[in-house]
Amino acid sequence: MYYAHTTENANKSDWQTLKDHLESVAQISSGFADDFGSGRIAYAGGLLHDIGKYSGEFQNRLEGRRIRVDHSTAGAVEAKGLYNPSLSRILEYIIAGHHGGILNYGTPESGLECRIKNAVLHDYSAYKYEVEPPDLNSFNPTLVCSPTKPGFTISFYIRMLYSCLVDADSLDTERFANPEKSALRGKYESFESLFEKFENRMRDISLSCEDTPVNQSRNEIYQECRRKAELKPGIFTLSVPTGGGKTLSSMAFALLHLKKYDLKRIFYVIPYTSIIEQNAKVFREIFGSGNVLEHHSNYDPGKEGFEDVGDFNQEDMLKLSSENWDMPVVVTTNVQFFESLFSNKRSRCRKIHNLSGSVIILDEAQMLPTKYLKPCLSALSELVRNYGSTVVICTATQPKIGDFLDEDIQPVEIMESPKELYEHFRRVHVNNLGDISDEELSERITGHHQALCVVNTRKHARLLYQRITESEISKDDGSCFHLSAGMCPVHRREQLEKIRSLLKEGKPCRVISTQLIEAGVDVDFPFVYRARTGIDSIAQAAGRCNREGKRDLGEIFVFRSTEDYGKATSWQSRTAEIGEMIFREFEDPLSPEAVSEYFKKLYFNEGDEGLDKKKILLSLEKRVGECAFPFGDVSDDFRIIDENTKDIIIPFDDSARKAIKEIQKIGFPENYGRKLQGYSVSVYPHEFKALNESNALELIADRYYILTSESLYSEKTGLLRISSDEFNGALLIA
Structure with missing residues (x-):
């Protein structure tokens, strides 16, 4: 008898047999991969992944002998002898890496090639008496290769199969080793129930809303999203001005689209944790806490005050679902989402197979990292092209992404007339102040009853705040606030609550902030000052001005600081230069035409190399004929957040x-x-x-x-x- 996992019982009566483990992992993995027509090869990977445990040496190790046994290379070696080179190479990657991560293919001296060539393995041939790998001679992956990036298509496919295998392996091991924990998984409601909850909430909102022009326009956007949900899966853009209600409208599209095309999950991907916390709270209020996963580095589900439901705890369930994104609605960050798609690590890759057959909404899409723009768009294209997903790219300032997509994957705009929509929601007038000192700037800010000033650096925010609070006019009367990433998230949330309260009560309120307030933070000021930067950031700052349309037009003042510490630096400096051009060329620098021209100039200025700074796409095409990919190198290179902190x-x-x-x-x-x-x-x-x-x-x-x-x-x-x-x-x- 051969075993995969043990218990404390020395008589082995309740140990998990290796045959049971292999067959279970094969079935689970196959079920996952069936979503993209690859159940058979996933089944083979599941059966072979642990056959190295059939060696007597590994069985001795289970019985307590302290010996080192390489059990994961055996399945890769066996696959190499069983299947044709194309299929075996795929299996070699996912089996050899199912513990330590997908290896670079490398050379005979290093990487996967070296590992298989020089493997020193114990006799594992006993597997042939218990499991029979499937015949894959007639199997061909139903992949549609990118016409310009076939290497990306194939390497992405390997990652998805790897995800299926390692999630299946983890789930089966957990089911054996910790059945109580395993039983907590999948305790969420059906989408039929969630759809009904959403419809009820939107009906309540409709009945309680005032019949204002802004709310009428929001309803038109909402209805248009519902209509366009009938369109076949693909890539969509949703160009809605700030304040147009795109969060709920895009969710309406996702729910109806999912229902029509029998999709599985909804992912809401957001650049900043401040917006995630806000949106996830809205979704939890609609769908219930046990149906929404908020997944980012600062989230603590224990603070939500979840209660036990029947015989399970929602907090524990959410912690488990964060491991593999098995939840109806997942709200996560650009960092979590894209770094998982390009990782070679087991823990990060484990969840990505659940993106198959899903609706993926990217909010504030202008925040996609420019230096990784092409790899990010390639990944989204693959999810649409080969994995049955639909992608919705939402923003008030829509970057022109069609130029960077293959001809077979072109976005469809959900809104019929984005330009007319912009004019209808236009709530601000942009003023160019030119050069201005902090002395003059502070006088202007304190001259307003309520005002927001957004600057480019933490130092500028701190010194400007200090100047205002130490002035004779303000005297630190509690009406002025500072916000920056130098404050911990809990501190920032407290300050924002005070700010919102003062704004709502009509009391004096002046805020000096870095750009963290721009993306999706729900505040409404009559006057906003913005240090010169890119047009996309200016548009985001404008979204904090006259947000609810209480005035005919709010006032945005764009300025260039004369202080040395107020100057834009590095990336901000480049975007500010292009922003200057747009100010010179367009009367309204926030118009759709101006924004389109801004992104055109920005991307042209960066060039092809600047949109794939680490040459990730090129590295995946170099040895595509050999199916030799640098998975480890790509994982190391793709880092949205600078790890130098x-x-x-x-x-x-x-x-x-x-x-x-x-x-x-x-x-x-x-x-x-x-x-x-x-x-x-x-x-x-x-x-x-x-x-x-x-x-x-x-x-x-x-x-x-x-x-x-x-x-x-x-x-x-x-x-x-x-x-x-x-x-x-x-x-x-x-």
Whole structure:
């Protein structure tokens, strides 16, 4: 008898047999891959993935002998002998990498080729008496290759099959080792039920809304999205001005489209966690907490106050679904979504097969990272072309993406007349202030009852805020607020609640912020100032002005700071230069024609290389004839977030301090680590070095750096900007 997994019982009566494990993984993996016509090859991968465990040496290891056994290469070697080179190569990748990640194909000296060529394996031939790999001679993947990027199509297919295998392997192992945990999966409602909930909520909203011109236009957008949901799956664009209600309208499209074409899930992909928290809350209120997964680095489901439902806990269920995105509605970030699609790691790849046959909504699509624009669009194209998914690209400032897509995958605009829609929702007038000092800028801001000013750097935001709060006019009367990424998320949320309350009550409110307030944060100011930057960012700032149309026109003032610390830097500088051109060429720099021209110039300025900075697409085409792909290199290269930063934890409130004490007490994070996710601030290496060398940080659980100096974190502006220069042993605050 051969076994896959053990229990504490020495008599082996309840150990999982290897045959049962292989057959179960094969069936689960095959079921996943059936969604894209590849159940047979996925079944073969499932049967072969652990055949190395048929060796006597591995069985001895299960019985307690401390020996190292390579059990994952055996299935890859066997596949090489069983199947034709094209199919065997696919299986080699997914089987050999089912624990450590998909390898680069590499060379005879390194990578997958080296591993198979030089494998030293124990005798595993006993597998032939228990399992029989399927005949794949007549199997051909039903792939439609990209006419310009066949290597991308094939490598993407390998990732999807890999996802099916590792998720199936994880699920079957969990079912054996932890049946109570496994039983929590899939405890969500049907889409029939969710559709009914959505219809009821929209009916209630319709009855409670005032019959204003803005609400009439929102309803027209909503109805148009419902009508276009009848169109066949593909890539769609949804060009709706800020305030047009695209969140609920795009969800209406997704639900009706899913219903008509029998799709499986809805993914809502958003650039910033601030928007995710807002939208996920809306969706939970409509569909119920147990049907919506909010998945990003700062999310703590424990803070939602979930209750036990019957014999299971919703919080535990959501934690499990974050592993493989098995949930009707998933709200996640650009980082989670795209880095998973380009990763070679088991944990990240595990979930991507569930994107097959789904509706994927990209909100604020202008925030797609320019240096990865072509790889991102290629991935979306593959999901549509070969995996039965529909993609909806939503934005108020629609980048012209059709030029970067293959001819067989071209977007369809959902709105009939985006230009007329823009004019109807036009609620702001854009003023060009030209050069302006902080002294004059602060006087202008304090001269308004309510105003928002968005600048390009943390330093500018902090110094401008300090100038205003120290002025004779304001005298720090509690009407001025600062927002930046130097404040931990919990701190920012508290400030935003105060801001919204003052705005609603009509009280004085002036906010100085970095660009984090621009994307989807629901605030409404009569006057907005924006430091010169790209047109897309100016349009986003304009979305915080006269948002509800309470005035004929709100006023946007675009300015160029004369302060050295107020100048745009690096990427912002390039987009600002192109923005300057648009201001010169168009009377209304936010019109659809102006925005289209802005993106045209931006993409032309970046060139082909700038839209695929790490040459990811090129690397996948170099050895496509050999099916030799650099999976590991691509995974390392595709990083939306600059990893050259470190997170430090701010003991901002009692909840944070309690979690820190618990971790210090038990010595490892356990569930407390998740509770700290809303209290982190990212710092650059020189800042981290300065903090660490001055004993302002404490490392706990070998993982979390805690800020121990209260004087370095302000309740007004967050973490003070510091340098590593020392004066009498003290940090210099810049």
